[in-house]
Every structure is written in structure tokens, then in C-alpha cells.
Amino acid sequence: MSLQVSDLRVHYRTLKGDVRALDGVSFDLADGEILGLVGESGCGKSTLGKALIRMDGRMHRTGGTVVLDGEELPIDDDRRMNDFRFRRVSLIPQYAMSALNPTRKIRKLVAELLRARGATVDPAALESRMAHVGLPPEVLDRYPIELSGGMRQRMVMVISTLLDPSLLIADEVTSALDVSTQKAVARALLGFRDSGYVTSMIFITHDLALTHHIADTIMVMYAGRLAEKAPADVIVKAPRHPYTRLLLDSLPEVGVRYADRRLDGIAGSPPSLLDPHPGCRFRDRCPLAGEECAEDPPVTELAPDHLVACWKA
Numbered sequence: 001m002s003l004q005v006s007d008l009r010v011h012y013r014t015l016k017g018d019v020r021a022l023d024g025v026s027f028d029l030a031d032g033e034i035l036g037l038v039g040e041s042g043c044g045k046s047t048l049g050k051a052l053i054r055m056d057g058r059m060h061r062t063g064g065t066v067v068l069d070g071e072e073l074p075i076d077d078d079r080r081m082n083d084f085r086f087r088r089v090s091l092i093p094q095y096a097m098s099a100l101n102p103t104r105k106i107r108k109l110v111a112e113l114l115r116a117r118g119a120t121v122d123p124a125a126l127e128s129r130m131a132h133v134g135l136p137p138e139v140l141d142r143y144p145i146e147l148s149g150g151m152r153q154r155m156v157m158v159i160s161t162l163l164d165p166s167l168l169i170a171d172e173v174t175s176a177l178d179v180s181t182q183k184a185v186a187r188a189l190l191g192f193r194d195s196g197y198v199t200s201m202i203f204i205t206h207d208l209a210l211t212h213h214i215a216d217t218i219m220v221m222y223a224g225r226l227a228e229k230a231p232a233d234v235i236v237k238a239p240r241h242p243y244t245r246l247l248l249d250s251l252p253e254v255g256v257r258y259a260d261r262r263l264d265g266i267a268g269s270p271p272s273l274l275d276p277h278p279g280c281r282f283r284d285r286c287p288l289a290g291e292e293c294a295e296d297p298p299v300t301e302l303a304p305d306h307l308v309a310c311w312k313a
């Protein structure tokens with residue numbers, strides 16, 4: 001098993017109290033697996049991604065463990081995590097495209113980055129990986145500003161995976177791109193896994209349709225917790241959690257006109273994570289909610305690899 005996350009709790013300290021952004025999340029990721037992580041804004045997707053590689057100053061772990069390839073990650077020890085970053089676990093952050101240092105040509109930028117990690121660039125390997133994502137070698141002699149958004153995003157992907165990490169976390173890497181560039185970036189990520197540049201991947205996104213194309217499994221989060229996790233086809237074709245069903249119903253379908261079918265969002269909004277109510281966090285918005293939902297639903301394995309946290313599933 002490549003990654004095991006057990007009962008992970010990560011909170012943000014704020015003046016008003018702790019924001020319980022991850023509140024007891026457990027899941028496994030197998031060698032070679034691509035996990036799509038979806039859910040409404042604020043459900044804790046980025047917090048999970050950041051917790052696995054670099055916690056920011058306000059984040060603190062209140063419980064749980066993360067084990068990568070049999071070794072526990074010291075996620076709350078920034079200095080010790082340096083041994084793991086890039087080499088074992090790498091992140092393509094949200095807005096990575098604009099994070100490239102504008103004053104350096106790409107070649108120098110890559111060399112500096114690797115030197116900081118005690119590694120050197122093998123120019124042939126670098127160019128072959130760039131070719132893999134359709135970037136010609138001339139790109140190395142350009143400044144980041146001279147590349148299109150899609151090219152910059154692909155360059156960031158190449159840089160993040162140069163040291164062949166076990167786990168790559170891609171956080172909203174396609175959201176600022178047009179649809180055809182999104183597909184190219186998604187295909188490139190698949191190619192990286194298939195070529196063994198990365199072993200497993202967590203693909204964080206709002207885009208359930210795109211996730212379905214590249215992920216083996218999909219995990220749906222709601223208000224800091226796991227709602228449902230299953231093989232991608234099962235999530236899309238036979239979801240069991242009422243939240244997953246509503247999330248799918250709220251997606252626009254290609255070829256269906258607005259006049260024929262109303263595009264409804266999910267009524268209501270998620271609870272505050274400052275002091276969330278006890279019991280199922282989705283119950284105020286759930287069409288199936290009943291008395292038992294006042295208690296926390298356990299995560300149940302309804303079928304092999306199909307986990308659901310719902311009394312009514």
C-alpha cells in the first residue's frame with residue numbers, strides 16, 4: 001500500500017477558535033492508483049493536500065497518522081519533512097503557474113531548484129520529460145512570462161516530478177485552463193503515472209467529469225470528512241451517498257438545454273467548521289435525513305472498495 005491516512009485531523013488556529021478543516025479522514029491509496037478528490041469549496045481538499053507535504057503556520061495536527069510506503073510522515077515537523085518533499089511526495093499547488101520565479105530563465109530555475117534539494121539536472125532526462133508533455137527544449141531558454149498558461153502548467157508538472165516521487169498531489173491544476181488544455185494536462189498526468197515518473201497521485205478538483213476521465217478511484221469530501229469513496233465508475237454511475245448523488249445531478253450535461261432541464265445547485269450551504277453541529281454534517285441539506293442522522297454516521301464498506309458515511313445509503 002503506497003499511502004495510508006488514518007483518522008487525520010488538521011485544524012486551523014484562528015482568533016475565533018479552531019477551524020476543523022480535516023476532522024477524522026481515513027483512506028488508502030495503492031501503488032499506481034490515481035485518486036480524484038472532489039467536493040464543494042471549503043470541504044478540506046486543499047488542506048488534505050497541504051497536510052501531506054507542507055503545513056502552513058496556522059495548521060496543526062490534532063490527531064491521526066500518514067504512512068507513505070511503510071514510513072510515517074512527520075507531517076507537523078517542517079524540517080524533517082524536507083527529506084520527503086520532492087523525492088517522496090511532491091505537490092503541484094493551486095496557482096502554481098504564477099509561482100515560477102519571473103526573473104530566471106527556466107533552465108536556471110530548474111537547476112537552482114534541484115541544487116537546493118542536493119540533486120543535479122540530467123539535461124537529457126529533463127528534455128525527454130518535457131517532450132512527454134509536448135514542450136520543446138527551447139522552452140528552457142525562455143522566461144516564465146514567455147510561456148502560455150498551459151505551457152507553464154506543464155513545465156511545473158515536469159519540475160515537480162523530476163525526482164520521481166512516490167506520491168504526487170495535483171491541486172486544481174486544470175481550473176485556470178480552457179477545456180482542451182485541461183484535457184492535455186490531464187493526459188500528461190496520466191502519462192507521468194504510466195511512465196513511472198510518479199507512482200500514485202491525488203488529483204484535487206471541482207471537476208467531477210474531468211476526474212472521471214483520469215482517476216481510478218474518487219473520494220468525495222463534505223465539511224472536513226469523507227462522504228464516499230469508490231472506483232470512479234461506481235461514483236459516477238451508482239453513487240450511494242445522497243450528497244454524491246446531488247453533486248452529480250447538479251452537473252451540466254452536454255447536449256441538454258437549460259430550458260429542458262433545470263440546472264439546480266444543492267440548496268443550502270455546508271456548516272461552519274468552527275463549531276460544526278454533532279451528527280451527519282450534511283443532514284440540514286439532505287432529502288433523506290432522519291432521526292438517526294443526529295448521530296455521526298460510521299464509514300461503512302458497502303462493497304469492496306466502496307466506502308460510504310451515511311445511515312441511509
Ligand SMILES: Nc1ncnc2c1ncn2[C@@H]1O[C@H](COP(=O)(O)OP(=O)(O)OP(=O)(O)O)[C@@H](O)[C@H]1O
Nearest residue numbers: 012014019021040041042043044045046047058273
Ligand atoms: N489559513 C486558514 N485559516 C483559517 N481557515 C482556513 C485557512 N485555510 C482554509 N481554511 C478553512 O478550512 C476549510 C477547508 O478549506 P480548504 O481550502 O482546504 O477547502 P477546499 O475544499 O480546498 O476549498 P477550495 O475548493 O475552495 O480550494 C474551509 O472552511 C476554509 O475556510
